[in-house]
Amino acid sequence: MALLAIGISFRTADVSVREKFAFPETDIAPVLKELTNSVQGLTESIILSTCNRTEIYCSIEKTARENLVHWLLRNRQGELDNFNAVNYTYWDLEAARHMMRVTSGLDSQVLGEPQITGQVKDAYDSSRRAETLGSELNLLARHTFHAAKQVRSRTHIGRNPVSVASAAVTTAHQIFSDLATTSALLVGAGETIELVSRHLRRAGVRRIAIANRSLKNANSLAAKVADHAMRLSEIGDVLHEYDVVISSTGSSEPVIAKKTVQQAQRHRRYRPLFMVDIAVPRDIDPEVATLKDVYLYTIDDLTAVIEENVEGRKESAQQAEEIIVEAVGKYARERGARSGQELIELFRNSANNVRDAELKKAIERLDLGSDPGELLSRLAHDLTNKLIHSPTLTIRNAASDDRKEILDYIRKSLEHD
Numbered sequence: 471m472a473l474l475a476i477g478i479s480f481r482t483a484d485v486s487v488r489e490k491f492a493f494p495e496t497d498i499a500p501v502l503k504e505l506t507n508s509v510q511g512l513t514e515s516i517i518l519s520t521c522n523r524t525e526i527y528c529s530i531e532k533t534a535r536e537n538l539v540h541w542l543l544r545n546r547q548g549e550l551d552n553f554n555a556v557n558y559t560y561w562d563l564e565a566a567r568h569m570m571r572v573t574s575g576l577d578s579q580v581l582g583e584p585q586i587t588g589q590v591k592d593a594y595d596s597s598r599r600a601e602t603l604g605s606e607l608n609l610l611a612r613h614t615f616h617a618a619k620q621v622r623s624r625t626h627i628g629r630n631p632v633s634v635a636s637a638a639v640t641t642a643h644q645i646f647s648d649l650a651t652t653s654a655l656l657v658g659a660g661e662t663i664e665l666v667s668r669h670l671r672r673a674g675v676r677r678i679a680i681a682n683r684s685l686k687n688a689n690s691l692a693a694k695v696a697d698h699a700m701r702l703s704e705i706g707d708v709l710h711e712y713d714v715v716i717s718s719t720g721s722s723e724p725v726i727a728k729k730t731v732q733q734a735q736r737h738r739r740y741r742p743l744f745m746v747d748i749a750v751p752r753d754i755d756p757e758v759a760t761l762k763d764v765y766l767y768t769i770d771d772l773t774a775v776i777e778e779n780v781e782g783r784k785e786s787a788q789q790a791e792e793i794i795v796e797a798v799g800k801y802a803r804e805r806g807a808r809s810g811q812e813l814i815e816l817f818r819n820s821a822n823n824v825r826d827a828e829l830k831k832a833i834e835r836l837d838l839g840s841d842p843g844e845l846l847s848r849l850a851h852d853l854t855n856k857l858i859h860s861p862t863l864t865i866r867n868a869a870s871d872d873r874k875e876i877l878d879y880i881r882k883s884l885e886h887d
Contacts, residue, residue: 471513471529471530471531471606472529472530472531472532472561472562473527473528473529473561473562473565473566473606473610474526474527474528474529474530474532474535474538474559474560474561474565475525475526475527475559475560475564475565475568475569476525476526476535476538476539476557476558476559476560477518477523477524477525477526477557477558478491478523478524478525478553478556478557478558479522479523479524479525479558479577480522480523480579480769480770480773481577482556482557482558483556484770485750485752485768485769485770486756487552487556488521488522488523488524488750489750489751489752490546490547490548490751491519491524491542491546491548491553492519492521492524492750492751493517493519493524493546494720494722495519495592495596495720496720498517498519498593498596498600499596499599499600500600501517501545502515502516502517502596502597502600502602503600503601503602504545505517505526505528505538505541505545505602506600506602508541509530509534509537509538509541510534510537511530511531511533511534511537512528512529512530512531512534512537512538513528513529513530513604513606514528514529514597514602514603514604514606514607515527515528515529515597515602515607516528516593516594516596516597516602516603516607517593517596517597518572518589518590518593519593520586520589520750521634521718521748521749521750521769522578522579522750522769523572525572526538526542527565527569527607527610528607529604529606529607532561535559539553539557563798563801563802566610566613566614566798566801566802567794567795567798569590569610569614570613570614570617570618570794570797570798571791571794572586572590573586573587573590573614573615573617573618574587574617574618574621574622574627574790574793574794575587575618575621575627575628576621576627576787576790576791576794579634579769579772579773579776580632580633580634580637580776581627581783581787582627582628582629582783582786582787582790583628583633583634584622584628585661585662587615587618590614590615591615594607594611605808609801609804609805609808610801613797613798613800613801613804614797616797617793617794617797620793620797621790621793621794624789624793625786625789625790625793626783626786627783627786627787627789627790632775632776633665634662634748634769634772634776635662635665635666635668635669636665636669637772637775637776638666638669638716638746638748638767638772639666639669639670639673640775641744641746641767641771641772641775642673642714642744642746643673645742645744645765646713646714646742646744648674649670649673649674649675649714650673650674650675650676651676652675652676652713652714653675653676653677653678653679653711653712653713653714654667654670654675654677654678654679654712654713654714654715654716655678655679655681655705655708655709655711655712655714655715655716656670656678656679656680656681656696656715656716656717657681657682657702657705657715657716657717657718657719657725657726657753658681658682658717658718658719658720658749658753659680659682659684659687659688659690659691660718660719660720662718662748663680663691663716663718664691664694664695666716666718667680667691667695667696668695670714671695675714677697677698678695678696678697678698679692679696679697679698679699679700679708679712680692680695680696680698680699680700681699681700681701681702681704681705682699682701682702682719683701683702683719683721685699685700685701688700688701702725705725705726705730706730706733706734709726709730709731709733709734710733710734710735710736710737710738712743713741713742713743713744714744714745715743715744715745715746715754716745716746716748717745717746717747717748717749717753717754718748718749718753719749719753720749721749721751721753722751723751724752724753724754724755725753725754726745726753726754726755726758727755728755728757728758728760728761731743731745731754731755731758731761731764732761735761735762735763735764740762740763741763742763742764742765743763743764743765744765744767745758745764745765745766745767746766746767746768746772747766747767747768747769748768748769749769750769752768754766820860821857824853824856824857825853828849828852828853828856829849831852832845832846832848832849864876865877865880868880
C-alpha cells in the first residue's frame, strides 16, 4: 500500500472551483465511510476541507488512484477535465511532506497561520469517528503534529501574522476612510467571525451585529464581541442598516441573495456597501458584484493584502522547511522499520509453517519405527533445504537481473555473520 495526498487549493484553483469540491463539516464522517467502502484498494482515509483547500489523504494501492478521482467527481458532481487542470498528487514521502507543510502553516494563504493545525486535527478526529484510520495514517499524524509543534516553538513564523480577518478589515479602509462612522453585520458565529469582530472593534466600528442560523450561538458570540444578535432569516429586513457585511458560515449554498442586496441598496439610496465573503462554498451570491455601489470581495481577493506580510517571514519559513525535512526523514525511517518488521513477521511465520510441517512428518515416521538417528539427520536436511529455498531463489533472480546492490548487501550480511 502507498500513501497518497490528492487535492486542490487556493494555489491551483479559484474560489468558484474550490467551492464545488468543498465538504460540509457535518457530512465528513458518512462521506469517509462511503469513500472507504466504495474505492477498491483504499484502506484508510482523511478528508481535509477548508476555505482554502480540499485534500484527501489515504492509504491506497497505486493502481486505484483513478478510482478515487472518479469517486470524488461523482460525490462532488465535478468534471474530470476541470479537476485534472487544478489538482495535485503526492505519493509516499512527498505526501507526508505536503501534510506536514500544510499542518505547519507553510502552505497557507496566510503564511504561518495557526488555525490550520486545528483544522487538520479536526479532520483526523472525523476519520477516527468514522473508523477510517489505520496504522499508516496514525503514524503520519504522530510525525505531522510533532513537526507542526516544532515549527511553532523553534521559529517565529506564527508571530503576529496578517490573518484573513485582519485583511478584510484592512480592505474595508479602502472603501471607508473612517470606519468609526460605519456599522457592520457579521454572518456566522465561528472563530473567523470572532476574529473579524475584534479587528473591527480595534478599528473603531461603532456598531456590530452577529447573524447566525442558531440564535443561541449568535447571542453567545455577541455577548463577547458585538452589540446585537439575530437569525439569518432577519438579514433581509435589516441589511440596509449596515455599511460593512462580512460572512463566513458553513452553508452549502448562498445565505445572502442578489435580490436581498438590491432591496437594501434602494433603502440605502446607493450609499457604498462593502461585502466580504470568506466562506467556501460562498455565502453571498456572486451576482451581487454587478450591483451599483456594492463592493464584493471573496477570500481570493484578499491575497494581495495578505502577501504583504510574507516578505518579513522568509527566514522563519526557511527554518520551518528545514524542520519539515528532518521530520520527513524520521517518518521515513520509522515507516521503513515498520515495513521491515512486517516482512520479518511474514518470513518468521513462513519458517514456522515449514518447521511444523517437517516436524509432523518426522513424528509420523518415528511412530512407524524409523531409526531416530537417521530420522534426525533427514529432518535437519529437509528443514535446511526448505528454509533456504526462497532466499536462494531470490539470490539467483538478483544475479540474473544484475541487481548488484542486493547481492552486495546479502554478501556483507553473510560475512558479518
